[in-house]
Amino acid sequence: xxxxxxxxxxxxxxxxxxxxxxxxxxxxxxxxxxxxxxxxxxxxxxxxxxxxxxxxxxxxxxxxxxxxxxxxxxxxxxxxxxxxxxxxxxxxxxxxxxxxxxxxxxxxxxxxxxxxxxxxxxxxxxxxxxxxxxxxxxxxxxxxxxxxxxxxxxxxxxxxxxxxxxxxxxxxxxxxxxxxxxxxxxxxxxxxxxxxxxxxxxxxxxxxxxxxxxxxxxxxxxxxxxxxxxxxxxxxxxxxxxxxxxxxxxxxxxxxxxxxxxxxxxxxxxxxxxxxxxxxxxxxxxxxxxxxxxxxxxxxxxxxxxxxxxxxxxxxxxxxxxxxxxxxxxxxxxxxxxxxxxxxxxxxxxxxxxxxxxxxxxxxxxxxxxxxxxxxxxxxxxxxxxxxxxxxxxxxxxxxxxxxxxxxxxxxxxxxxxxxxxxxxxxxxxxxxxxxxxxxxxxxxxxxxxxxxxxxxxxxxxxxxxxxxxxxxxxxxxxxxxxxxxxxxxxxxxxxxxxxxxxxxxxxxxxxxxxxxxxxxxxxxxxxxxxxxxxxxxxxxxxxxxxxxxxxxxxxxxxxxxxxxxxxxxxxxxxxxxxxxxxxxxxxxxxxxxxxxxxxxxxxxxxxxxxxxxxxxxxxxxxxxxxxxxxxxxxxxxxxxxxxxxxxxxxxxxxxxxxxxxxxxxxxxxxxxxxxxxxxxxxxxxxxxxxxxxxxxxxxxxxxxxxxxxxxxxxxxxxxxxxxxxxxxxxxxxxxxxxxxxxxxxxxxxxxxxxxxxxxxxxxx
DNA sequence: GTTCGAACA
DNA sequence: GTGTTGTTCGAAC
Numbered sequence: 001x002x003x004x005x006x007x008x009x010x011x012x013x014x015x016x017x018x019x020x021x022x023x024x025x026x027x028x029x030x031x032x033x034x035x036x037x038x039x040x041x042x043x044x045x046x047x048x049x050x051x052x053x054x055x056x057x058x059x060x061x062x063x064x065x066x067x068x069x070x071x072x073x074x075x076x077x078x079x080x081x082x083x084x085x086x087x088x089x090x091x092x093x094x095x096x097x098x099x100x101x102x103x104x105x106x107x108x109x110x111x112x113x114x115x116x117x118x119x120x121x122x123x124x125x126x127x128x129x130x131x132x133x134x135x136x137x138x139x140x141x142x143x144x145x146x147x148x149x150x151x152x153x154x155x156x157x158x159x160x161x162x163x164x165x166x167x168x169x170x171x172x173x174x175x176x177x178x179x180x181x182x183x184x185x186x187x188x189x190x191x192x193x194x195x196x197x198x199x200x201x202x203x204x205x206x207x208x209x210x211x212x213x214x215x216x217x218x219x220x221x222x223x224x225x226x227x228x229x230x231x232x233x234x235x236x237x238x239x240x241x242x243x244x245x246x247x248x249x250x251x252x253x254x255x256x257x258x259x260x261x262x263x264x265x266x267x268x269x270x271x272x273x274x275x276x277x278x279x280x281x282x283x284x285x286x287x288x289x290x291x292x293x294x295x296x297x298x299x300x301x302x303x304x305x306x307x308x309x310x311x312x313x314x315x316x317x318x319x320x321x322x323x324x325x326x327x328x329x330x331x332x333x334x335x336x337x338x339x340x341x342x343x344x345x346x347x348x349x350x351x352x353x354x355x356x357x358x359x360x361x362x363x364x365x366x367x368x369x370x371x372x373x374x375x376x377x378x379x380x381x382x383x384x385x386x387x388x389x390x391x392x393x394x395x396x397x398x399x400x401x402x403x404x405x406x407x408x409x410x411x412x413x414x415x416x417x418x419x420x421x422x423x424x425x426x427x428x429x430x431x432x433x434x435x436x437x438x439x440x441x442x443x444x445x446x447x448x449x450x451x452x453x454x455x456x457x458x459x460x461x462x463x464x465x466x467x468x469x470x471x472x473x474x475x476x477x478x479x480x481x482x483x484x485x486x487x488x489x490x491x492x493x494x495x496x497x498x499x500x501x502x503x504x505x506x507x508x509x510x511x512x513x514x515x516x517x518x519x520x521x522x523x524x525x526x527x528x529x530x531x532x533x534x535x536x537x538x539x540x541x542x543x544x545x546x547x548x549x550x551x552x553x554x555x556x557x558x559x560x561x562x563x564x565x566x567x568x569x570x571x572x573x574x575x576x577x578x579x580x581x582x583x584x585x586x587x588x589x590x591x592x593x594x595x596x597x598x599x600x601x602x603x604x605x606x607x608x609x610x611x612x613x614x615x616x617x618x619x620x621x622x623x624x625x626x627x628x629x630x631x632x633x634x635x636x637x638x639x640x641x642x643x644x645x646x647x648x649x650x651x652x653x654x655x656x657x658x659x660x661x662x663x664x665x666x667x668x669x670x671x672x673x674x675x676x677x678x679x680x681x682x683x684x685x686x687x688x689x690x691x692x693x694x695x696x697x698x699x700x701x702x703x704x705x706x707x708x709x710x711x712x713x714x715x716x717x718x719x720x721x722x723x724x725x726x727x728x729x730x731x732x733x734x735x736x737x738x739x740x741x742x743x744x745x746x747x748x749x750x751x752x753x754x755x756x757x758x759x760x761x762x763x764x765x
Numbered sequence: 766g767t768t769c770g771a772a773c774a
Numbered sequence: 775g776t777g778t779t780g781t782t783c784g785a786a787c
Contacts, residue, residue: 151777344773405778460767
């Protein structure tokens with residue numbers, strides 16, 4: 001109520017830096033004094049400067065919004081109002097008050113666990129985390145303004161006697177498992193939000209509960225569960241004192257005091273809970289407390305949005321039920337600060353405040369305006385909030401959409417260190433991916449420099465990847481590009497992260513993967529037999545049978561790590577086009593079904609390998625087949641030699657030596673060359689070489705690189721494909737190209753190419 | 766459809 | 775001495 005308005009009239013300090021007292025246990029604090037200390041401690045730091053910048057950006061957004069508002073006509077507003085009413089009517093129709101949704105939230109969870117395990121902390125202001133960052137604080141500390149997401153060193157300024165306890169996730173996870181077991185008794189499909197929070201649908205439980213005998217609603221105090229026979233009254237009192245570790249003055253509805261329905265045995269060793277919602281929830285909280293010696297708070301409401309707000313109402317160690325009537329809901333919403341609503345954070349709050357909106361009823365009053373100033377998704381959400389609506393269905397199990405790992409460190413500017421850190425992150429990520437059996441197509445690199453500026457760079461591959469080498473191949477390229485873009489200045493990093501997303505289900509990929517590996521295996525065997533110089537080692541690396549499925553045992557040497565193309569060659573192929581070209585017979589396969597395509601390749605491969613086997617292991621092969629085979633090889637070698645000759649010339653002078661290249665493309669290449677003539681083809685280009693984009697003269701596609709060497713690789717690659725297709729045209733009608741010959745065309749350059757891996761994709765088209 | 770920054774929990 | 779993980783959205787391309 002009061003806090004919304006306060007941030008609109010901030011004087012001099014950044015609203016985003018100021019104390020966020022939107023948290024239980026933080027009412028009635030001396031905000032001004034606390035904010036002064038926060039500002040004084042922060043001022044001048046890089047972090048502060050960045051926050052200042054971001055605050056100004058938000059202010060600009062607000063200015064823009066206000067200008068937009070000023071241009072809105074009466075007529076527009078009227079029309080908007082009609083539209084809003086239409087949507088509101090529809091929403092109102094869908095209002096469902098029949099579900100009983102509960103949001104449970106452990107009180108100051110990490111801090112409470114630490115206090116439970118170390119009673120000396122009980123009466124001290126304490127927080128869990130480090131000097132850099134606190135995860136949570138106990139209620140003593142909150143009185144000083146110390147709260148979650150506050151750096152420890154600032155907290156120490158606010159409260160010099162603060163005890164900071166390091167995080168112990170294993171412990172919290174163990175407790176979390178304990179409470180989840182209890183949740184499952186009330187709703188087996190409960191949705192955990194974090195280690196200490198969950199949504200539960202109590203509807204079904206309550207229905208059954210009505211028929212439960214008292215015995216099923218009777219729960220014992222902890223002492224009863226102890227194996228030791230009888231505990232003295234003193235011992236029991238002691239345990240009870242330990243239990244609500246948090247506070248003396250809890251707002252109410254604690255699981256222990258008897259409610260109207262509950263029955264407490266005189267000795268206090270068991271309690272019978274009633275059949276109402278409140279009783280059921282109180283029982284759940286009681287059981288949590290008995291099991292973990294920690295308290296929880298809960299909110300009971302007809303939907304998730306409201307339940308979450310309600311669980312905060314009587315925190316700590318309390319619960320609040322919002323009756324399931326429209327009237328009660330609307331009353332509840334009326335003065336509710338918008339910031340209390342899940343999804344409305346400090347930026348949205350500030351923007352709404354600028355429009356004079358601080359409570360949910362304001363929201364309802366201004367909906368027409370909001371519908372003109374905010375996106376559809378945003379104003380629909382606002383409208384729902386203003387009507388007290390939220391989801392009544394708790395999703396069972398949401399599938400993960402991304403997985404990431406990131407690390408903050410003290411300044412890292414050396415390229416080698418950055419690369420090796422990047423690899424470490426990829427190793428961690430790959431390990432996690434393996435645990436969940438995931439593969440993803442999009443790799444995102446996250447960088448934060450010493451000025452706290454965050455950048456993300458992503459690359460989507462045509463095929464899902466999972467191993468260290470595959471992920472690192474992409475992340476490394478992304479990182480290298482950023483390093484190049486910054487050069488000659490170094491990237492001064494304080495954080496690096498790697499994320500993988502766009503998951504493919506493993507079932508989709510497995511069969512095809514087998515095929516490609518088989519493909520490369522045959523090739524490897526063939527190339528060894530043939531002993532054909534340059535190709536052999538490369539093929540062996542990408543597709544040697546032992547390493548094909550798990551090629552994360554490559555040497556850690558950075559220069560030896562595979563490029564994305566190589567990574568793909570070893571794992572997968574994707575097909576998203578309408579027709580697919582078989583890499584073995586070069587015929588177009590009219591399908592988008594990878595399994596069908598796969599079967600086709602398998603067929604081709606088995607034909608081919610039969611031929612190969614026959615050739616090497618039996619004498620039954622006909623002369624003509626042998627001859628054909630030799631012809632194929634001769635053709636491939638001839639084309640390859642021709643291409644190599646062209647390539648040598650083009651390395652020296654890209655304009656020449658590419659006879660098949662169209663004129664206009666050549667001009668583009670020469671333009672690029674002029675721009676880069678000072679750079680050697682081996683070294684990353686300095687930032688001043690940004691100039692024109694590279695357009696491949698063969699495939700006509702723009703290449704995302706400023707490095708001529710990289711670009712050359714790509715052109716080589718395309719030329720190789722030309723060779724392939726030329727060969728394909730020559731042979732598709734009469735000669736069935738065997739895997740070993742077609743594999744010869746995977747020249748070293750192809751496999752080593754740094755170019756984007758859609759080249760492989762193209763190959764399969 | 767992809768990429769990227771931003772907001773949010 | 776200002777964290778980590780994951781999701782979602784909107785804008786730009």
